[in-house]
Amino acid sequence: MTIHVFLGPTLPRERAQELLPEATFLPPVSQGDVLRSVARRPSAIGIIDGRFHDVPAVWHKEILWAISRGIPVYGSASMGALRAAELAAFGMRGVGEIFTAYHEGSLNDDDEVAVAHADADDGYRPVNEAMVNVRATLAAAANAGIVAERTATDLVQLAKQTYYLGRSYPQLLAAGEAAGLPADELAALRAWLPGNRVDRKARDAEAMLRLMAQERGADVPPANFTFEHTAFFEQARQTAGELGGVAGAAANTDDGDPASVTALEILDELRLDPVRYRTVWERAALRATVDAAHPEPPADLPAAAARFRRLHGLTGTAETQAWLDTNGIDVNHFGTLVGIEQQVEETMEQLSEMMPLAVLDVLRIDGEYAPLCQHIAAKRRALTEHGLDGSGPTADGDTTLQQLRWYFDMIGRPMPQSLESHWRPLGFVDQRDFLRAVRSEYHYRTLADRTERRGI
Incomplete structure (x- = not known):
C-alpha cells in the first residue's frame, strides 16, 4: 500500500516528494475523490488542497468512511485544514497553525485559505495570495519594523475587503496608496516583500508531510464513532468509482466512451x-x-x-x-x-494441500459433485474402449495445434502466445499435464459427436 496526498498550489510537487517520497500525490481533492482513494486501500490519506469553486467540495462523510475503515486521514494548510477542524472530534488529524486557528475559532471564513490556480500542466500555479499568508506576512513586516502596527492592521482590512480572486501584494500596495496609508512605509514594504513573504500554508503542508512520514506504519486507533451506512451513501460510494483515470482525475463524460x-x-x-x-x-x-x-x-x-x-x-x-x-x-x-x-x-x-478437498466441498454445496463424477466415469469408459485413455507413452507433440485451437474455441478464448499463462493459474502440474487433459477432452468430444451423428 501507499500513501495518498491531495496536493495543488500550496506546495511544489518536488518539495512534497522530498518530504514524503513514498506517497502518491493526487490533484486537489473534490467530492468523490476520497471514496476513490479508499477503494485502493492506501495506508494513509493526506488532504492539503481541494477544489470548491467549480465542482462540489470533498464530502465530510467520505472522510469519515476512510477513518471508519482504519485509514488515518490528515489535513492541513487549505481544504485539509478546514475539514480537519470540522472533523477533529471524529479522528481526522489536523496539522499546523491554520488548522489550529480554525479549530479554536480565531479563523472562521473559508476565504482565508482560498486560492485559484492554473491546471496541472502549469504546476497548479496560484493566481492569488491566500489571506492567511497576507496576515502572516504583514505581521512579520510589523515585527521587523518595516511598517507600523496600525499600517499592518489597515492593510489586513483592505485585503479582507477584496474578493479572494483579486488578492495579491501589488494590488494590496495599490489599495494602500489609494487609502492614503504612509507612502514611506508602503515603499519599504514593497522593497521588503520579495525576499520575506511568509507562506503559512506551505509551512503547514510541510509539517503535515513530515508527520505522515514519521507516523507511517504506526498502529491506527479504531474509529471513535459508528459509521451510518445509508443507502444514499452506498450509492455515492459505488458511483464515485469512475473508470478511466486515477483518483481525482476529471471523468470523461462522453456516454459513448x-x-x-x-x-x-x-x-x-x-x-x-x-x-x-x-x-x-x-x-x-x-x-x-x-x-x-x-x-x-x-x-x-x-x-x-x-x-x-x-x-x-x-x-x-x-x-x-x-x-x-x-x-x-x-x-x-x-x-x-x-x-x-x-x-x-x-x-x-x-493452501495447495487443502484446496482439493475444499473444491470438492464447494461442488457438493452447489449440487455439482455427483453429476461431475458420473460424467468423468462415462468419459473414462469411452476413452478406454477406443484405446484413447492415454495409458501408453505420449509426448507433448501428440497434442496437435488443431486440438489446442479446438480447445480454446470451445471455451471461447483466443489461444494465448504463452500456454503457461493459461495452464499455470488453473493449477495444472506442468504443461504436459495440461496438454494430456486437452487431448483427452478432444478425443472424448469427437467420439461423442460421431456417436450422435450415427444416431446411437
Missing part, C-alpha cells in the same frame, strides 16, 4: 448473469482477503510485475501502456494490482 462507465454500471451488468457475477465476486473476495492480510507489497514487486507482463503478453513498454489505457488504470494502480495478484498466488500455493 468506456471512460464514462461507472463501477456501479459494471456491477449491475454482471448481476444479470448470476453465474458470471458469482465467479468474479468470489475471485475478488479472495483478492480482498489476501490484500487485507498483507498490508505491504511483495518484497520483489518489479519481478512480480515482469512475470505478470510475461503471462499477459505485455512484451514491451508500448504493449504495457496500451493495456493500462484499455483497462483505465495508471502505473501506481498497476503496481497495486500486480502486488496483490502475486500475494494471491503465493497464498494459494501455501
Whole structure:
C-alpha cells in the first residue's frame, strides 16, 4: 500500500516528494475523490488542497468512511485544514497553525485559505495570495519594523475587503496608496516583500508531510464513532468509482466512451448473469482477503510485475501502456494490482494441500459433485474402449495445434502466445499435464459427436 496526498498550489510537487517520497500525490481533492482513494486501500490519506469553486467540495462523510475503515486521514494548510477542524472530534488529524486557528475559532471564513490556480500542466500555479499568508506576512513586516502596527492592521482590512480572486501584494500596495496609508512605509514594504513573504500554508503542508512520514506504519486507533451506512451513501460510494483515470482525475463524460462507465454500471451488468457475477465476486473476495492480510507489497514487486507482463503478453513498454489505457488504470494502480495478484498466488500455493478437498466441498454445496463424477466415469469408459485413455507413452507433440485451437474455441478464448499463462493459474502440474487433459477432452468430444451423428 501507499500513501495518498491531495496536493495543488500550496506546495511544489518536488518539495512534497522530498518530504514524503513514498506517497502518491493526487490533484486537489473534490467530492468523490476520497471514496476513490479508499477503494485502493492506501495506508494513509493526506488532504492539503481541494477544489470548491467549480465542482462540489470533498464530502465530510467520505472522510469519515476512510477513518471508519482504519485509514488515518490528515489535513492541513487549505481544504485539509478546514475539514480537519470540522472533523477533529471524529479522528481526522489536523496539522499546523491554520488548522489550529480554525479549530479554536480565531479563523472562521473559508476565504482565508482560498486560492485559484492554473491546471496541472502549469504546476497548479496560484493566481492569488491566500489571506492567511497576507496576515502572516504583514505581521512579520510589523515585527521587523518595516511598517507600523496600525499600517499592518489597515492593510489586513483592505485585503479582507477584496474578493479572494483579486488578492495579491501589488494590488494590496495599490489599495494602500489609494487609502492614503504612509507612502514611506508602503515603499519599504514593497522593497521588503520579495525576499520575506511568509507562506503559512506551505509551512503547514510541510509539517503535515513530515508527520505522515514519521507516523507511517504506526498502529491506527479504531474509529471513535459508528459509521451510518445509508443507502444514499452506498450509492455515492459505488458511483464515485469512475473508470478511466486515477483518483481525482476529471471523468470523461462522453456516454459513448468506456471512460464514462461507472463501477456501479459494471456491477449491475454482471448481476444479470448470476453465474458470471458469482465467479468474479468470489475471485475478488479472495483478492480482498489476501490484500487485507498483507498490508505491504511483495518484497520483489518489479519481478512480480515482469512475470505478470510475461503471462499477459505485455512484451514491451508500448504493449504495457496500451493495456493500462484499455483497462483505465495508471502505473501506481498497476503496481497495486500486480502486488496483490502475486500475494494471491503465493497464498494459494501455501493452501495447495487443502484446496482439493475444499473444491470438492464447494461442488457438493452447489449440487455439482455427483453429476461431475458420473460424467468423468462415462468419459473414462469411452476413452478406454477406443484405446484413447492415454495409458501408453505420449509426448507433448501428440497434442496437435488443431486440438489446442479446438480447445480454446470451445471455451471461447483466443489461444494465448504463452500456454503457461493459461495452464499455470488453473493449477495444472506442468504443461504436459495440461496438454494430456486437452487431448483427452478432444478425443472424448469427437467420439461423442460421431456417436450422435450415427444416431446411437
